[in-house]
Amino acid sequence: MKPNQSDPTVQPVPAAVVAAVDAADSTLSNPHWAVLALGANLGNRLENLQGALDALADTPGLRVKAVSPVYETEPWGVEPGTQPSYLNAVALVRTTLPPSSLLERAQAVEEAFLRVRDERWGARTLDVDIIAYADVVSDDPVLTLPHPRAHQRAFVLAPWHDLDPEAQLPGHGAVATLLAAVDRAGVTPRTDLELRLPE
Ligand SMILES: Nc1ncnc2c1ncn2[C@@H]1O[C@H](COP(=O)(O)OP(=O)(O)OP(=O)(O)O)[C@@H](O)[C@H]1O
């Protein structure tokens, strides 16, 4: 049964009104930049990173605009020698998704790669972190923006700097300056590996 047939007071909304409301909705018409960090240290690491990019690019309202070189990196935050090394990269995306939906999508992509969450900084098939979303600053623990440890991490700053030497991390300043201040030991370009920008 069509609702308008049973209730004559409910009028169909004219297409022009729908268009006007959509045009006023900045989430539909106003995409934002976001910076995503990708990491993997289990399984076929390069395939996992490429799969993540492809899955992100399949998301309505999200375009992957640029992908960094790939780095081989020593695990950060754990005892040396206790985990395999990571492949890391950074992607720049344009999205109409709000930050919370972008996080949901990033986590769904992680799950699709059978990411197991057991210990903090544990080894993983795939990690997708939101490093920055436009100039949003938030200390919400569910989604902290910028990512609370990005400014300390050469495995994020080095590939991001390759992609955009002028980049700024909101609240922390130039990525170039931050990169100069962190220890880059154990963060090595893998010029033999490449990630494809999804079509
Ligand atoms: N900017 C962010 N990007 C991704 N997750 C975030 C962010 N800020 C807060 N979180 C929260 O952190 C939780 C743990 O994320 P995750 O398991 O990926 O951490 P981790 O990768 O092991 O460590 P780290 O946060 O140091 O990178 C997520 O469930 C998410 O709610």
Ligand SMILES: Nc1nc2c(c(=O)[nH]1)N=C(CO)CN2
């Ligand atoms: N080298 C490296 N170390 C890490 C990484 C990562 O992506 N690369 N991710 C972590 C949790 O996000 C913890 N440690």
